[in-house]
Amino acid sequence: MAVARVKRVRILSHHDILEDVVASLQALGCCEIIRSEESDGITRERSSPPSESTGSGTGSRGLPRLETDLSDSRFILRFLEPLFKEEGGMLERLLGPKPPVTISELNSMMEKTDLQGMAADARSLERRISEMRSEISQLSNHIQLLKPFKDLDLPMWIVSRGTEKLRGVMGTLPSSKSCSLKDSFLDIIEGQGDIYIAPYSEKEQETMAVLVFQRSLEQQVMESASLSGFSRVDCPQGIEDTPQEEIQRMTSLRETLYGSINKAESESLTMAAEWVPSVRKIYDLLVVVAARHDAGSSGESSEKVSSLDLWVPSDKIRELESSLKPYSTLLDVNIDDPRPGENPPIILDNPGWASPFSPLTKLYGMPSYDGIDPTVVMAPFFFLFFGMCLGDGGYGLVMGAFFLFALVRYRLSGDTRNFFMLLLLGSVSSILVGAVTGSWLGDMIDVFGVFEPIRALKNSVVMIRPMNDPITFLAISLALGVVQILFGILIAMWDAFRKGDIAGALGDQGGWLALIVGILVWGASSFGIGGNGVLFAGKALSAIGAITLVATQGRDKPGVIRKALSGILSLYNITSYLGDVLSYSRLLALGLATSAIAMIVNTLTGLVSGIPYVGWMLAILIFFGGHLFSVVVNVLGAFIHSLRLQYVEFFSKFYSGGGRIFTPLKFETRYTRITGNGIEETVN
């Protein structure tokens, strides 16, 4: 139940060494920068540290240059990364170990690479491809437009440009009106012009037409044509010859363009293969340097000195001091406790066995600095509940093997590792529950003859069969619920005591504890457990609890009547406790669902295996496909529902998040792992 203590550290450093100090802090990776705006609210000029005074290569790179480099490398990666063939596949890159490099290696690589040139090349290539694409789509549109007129023997410049006297117009019209258009048009032009209506089939509602007429008649023609539903379509400029010729010309042009696009795309593929690996590394370097710049300018600075404010975990202070030793002549370090009212960042400090569960706490929200870390108290419950919800030994084995393989194969670290460990633990729990309930891929061992020899072994450890006796298992589930909820109330009570709120501890939590335990004892004795003494104890305890609640729950309200009313009304909350307990019935339901789905798969396998010739094949398909589906669905369900029991039923009793996660200044790299102290050894 621990939130790690942190210290507030202020470093005053001469500008000459500021870069190197920040670099060492980054390599240390355990200091969170406090932005001066948020820490004391003093408005000040945001000054970047003078860059010309530092000696290192990346450091002397000005901030504007850094930003263009960043955006260049970002662009190259965005454009080329999708075309890059990952070595060993996507999974390897996402989960596999990152190649180790040092800052100096990256720097010399950066020096050798013409990032701006590469970005310019990539940009022009991308532009070329997109221009060609849009040209192709324009050509396709034009071809589509001219297609209806492919039999028209009229040069299209009459429509697109016209002459001084002649005018051509293209447009669409409802096919049913084509005759009326033709008649009215011929009436108006009196032989001085022509009309062409594209052939159409009976199904087509709409067709196209070209009208050629004298300019002087334009208004008249257009008016009468619009009465027939004619609607004009602009003929694009540059279309001169007959539709047939134009279509041919444009089709061949389009083919050429396709060819060039193919060429450009294969060019970009080679580009990707050549550039992506190095640009990735450079990108990492740039991100690291940008973070440094940002950190260096976070504090206040005077002519010669800059300040850096940091949060540092107490147990890392010694490391910090030793890493700053080389600069001790030019800087001053001041270590303090957090000021009252401050909101330090949160680091979860849990024993090794509970750390796989810490991602679950982070998922909900970090505790506050002087709050309780729920990870340790939640861990055993989550472990057990996950096992009960999945509840099958076979699935546990499959899942465990999968996550064990991933853990060993990819040597994960950080929260990914924690999460995989969590699921591995879940699979262990599931194997245990499966053994106790006799569920191994459902009823596989009982229905398939091959498993005859191990049937006795399986049955020897079975203690309960939820399929045959769901009520007992339901009772166990609900009992676990009662235990967890009472435990949650106890934690809240302890927390209130710790904070000195005795009235709250006794009134709120004490009252409910007494009432719930009292009712349980009362209920147990009415089922015949214990004698009259137990019954009396139960009744008395409930009464004490209820009276406490009535007396205390209205203590914030003014006036006796409102106090009493709130007190009595608070008893209604018993329904929410009832609901919470019933919610644990999902442990039974999900466990049953797993066994039953597995049983369905096994039954179907048995049914199809009787089919002659292909039966064995279908049986194999259904068995493996079905169980694979089942394990995925059930693991997902088990995880979500056991998590929900923690978040909704358990956490609500004592825990509220609200903390801010600790985000130290470190090497935030995506593609590489930076080793060494982060300061350049070589002089460029």
Place this chain on the structure above:
Amino acid sequence: MDQLGIMLAVLGAALAAGFAGSGSAIGVGIAGESGAGIMTEDPGKFGLVLLLQALPGTQGIYGLLTAFFAILKVGLLGGDAVSVNVWQGLGVLFACLPIAIAGYYSGIAQGKTSAACIQMIAKRPEETGKAVILPAMVETYAVLALLMSIILLNSIQF
């Protein structure tokens, strides 16, 4: 009349699988539409979207499960033939109703919640954990209905 009992049980199984399955289908459909919208912007979210889209799919499985239990109970899936009278058949039918009804409506409601959560991870992919929990709140009631259906089926005596 001696077949009526069995047929009532079959009706129950059909309702459980059919309605819960329909609810899931609608729910998964709603979530899928939302997911497709997100993926036009960012195809890389496929994994997360698929996870959220799959959540309203459990009602269909619960329905199938109950249907399976029901026909197993009346001996339609091999095993010894059971004689089922009308009252027992009616009992099986009624026992199937909780998951049929709650499965249908909760599947749809969960689909809507999933769709909203898919929108949420489009903007805040780091909050996937919370996005997965919200649809699971809806599913609680399908789980409770499944529980009731199974307990009821279990309690019918032959």
